[in-house]
Amino acid sequence: MLGLRKEPPLDPQVLEEAAEWLMRLSERELTDHERAEWERWKISxxxxNRAWSRATLLQSKFGGLPPSLAMSALDRPNSPERRALLGKLALLLAVVPVSWGGWKLAQSQQWSAGYRTDVGQRRELTLADGSHLTLNTDTAIDVVFDDRQRLIHLxxxxxxxxxxVDTPPLPRPFLISTRQGRMQALGTRFTVRxxxxxxxxxxxxxxxxxxLAxxxxxxxxxxxxGQRTDFSAQTFGSLTQADRYAGSWAQGMLMADxxxxxxxxxxxxRYRRGFIRCDPAIADLRVSGAxxxxxxxxxxxxxxxxxxxLVTGHLRGYWVTLSPA
Structure with missing residues (x-):
């Protein structure tokens, strides 16, 4: 039985430098100057070079940073929390397995994270597999990626x-779950509320x-x-034509026709704290526009x-009433 050559441990400072570059690459597109600096660093x-090989191995598994680190890094730029995350990432790079058996063990480890938006806030996320999520106002999700599935719990x-598309050799289904059921994406773009x-x-x-759940x-x-539906935990609603403006909120617009x-x-x-009341006398008034x-x-x-x-505000705009002009 052939043994595996054991590599000497890497300098913690070098691991932290690799973690810094890996995190910077996940946060945004590098400038030409930064990219040249990164290339020089890798071969210096x-x-x-060995530390970056481990970073590349990590990227090949998750398509970037593990979600629990990637989203937290984006959420806390230039903060003490980010430094703590760098330390965690450097530690992870230190133990990235280089053998196939060790890699299979790493595949069984689950990465998860939770994210939310406040009232009136929107947030864009790029997941480790390259999928994109946009969170609308007052939204909370959990992201769970493991060796069997890519799961978003709304x-x-x-x-x-x-x-x-998930990378071979083990493409995993992309799933969205709510209290009412589970949705499996079949190569798609869609909204879930x-x-x-x-x-x-x-x-x-x-x-x-x-x-159904x-x-x-x-x-x-x-x-x-082009279709839409709604469902409870036990029954499906009817299939109807999707609103052509579905998803326009991701561009910051409420479209009315x-x-x-x-x-x-x-x-x-949904996008405003407080209360907005519409007088029944104008409830059926038809509104169009962006x-x-x-x-x-x-x-x-x-x-x-x-x-x-007529719009009337009370309590410094916390309570708003719409009435006939």
Whole structure:
């Protein structure tokens, strides 16, 4: 039986330098000057070259940083927390296995992380496999990547998903779970909104397979591009045509096409702290246009300028009433 040559341990300082470059590469595109500096660093000494080989091995497994480190790094630039994460990453590089048996052991280790947005906030994430997530206002998710699956658990709120193809030899399914069921992406772009007791799904590209949480007898539902549905834990809603503006919130816009004012106000309220009340006398007024969700005061002013609506604020804007002008 052939033994494996044991490499000498790497200098902790070199490991930290490799961790710094790996994190910088995950955070943003390097400038030409930075990229040249990175290339010089990699070949400057044999030990640095060996450290970067370990970083490359780590990247080949996760497509970047492990999600639990990558998202936290993006969330805390230039902070003490980031330095602590660098230390964790350097430690991980120190123990990255170089043998096939050790690598199989590493594959069985699960990486997970939780992320959320506040009211009125949006957030973009690039996952370790290259998939993209956009979190809408007041949203909370857990990300769990292991050797069997790529799982996003949507606890509350809404996300826009653009999946990437997982790398061989073990491509893993990309799954979204809510309290109502589980969705498997079939190479696709789609939005999911958890609004108990139902989940709302709109597929923009590709297809999504949906399985109910509490009804194993129901056959999975395939939702194709241009379709939408909603479902509880036990029943599917009907398949209908997806709103052509589904996902426009990711560009910071609330799009309305003859939308009832009451429904428009309900959507706008998701992006604003406090309360917005629509007088029943104007609830059926039809609203059209593109409205910014990052500045709800501006949106309210746009309504006043365009429609016979009066906006009255109380408690420093915490309580807003829309009434006939």
């Amino acid at each position: 000494t044999p030990e640095r 606890r509350e709120g809404e996300i826009l998903v653009q999946t990437a 958890e609004s108990s007791p139902r989940t709302h799904l709109a597929v923009l590209d590709g297809a999504v397979k949906v399985t 509490d009804n194993s007898q129901a056959a999975p539902l395939i939702v194709n591009a 003859r939308m009832r004012l009451a429904d428009f106000v309900a959507e706008l309220a 409205f910014p969700i990052s500045d709800t005061d501006r949106t309210l002013n746009m309504l006043v300028q365009t429609y016979p609506v």
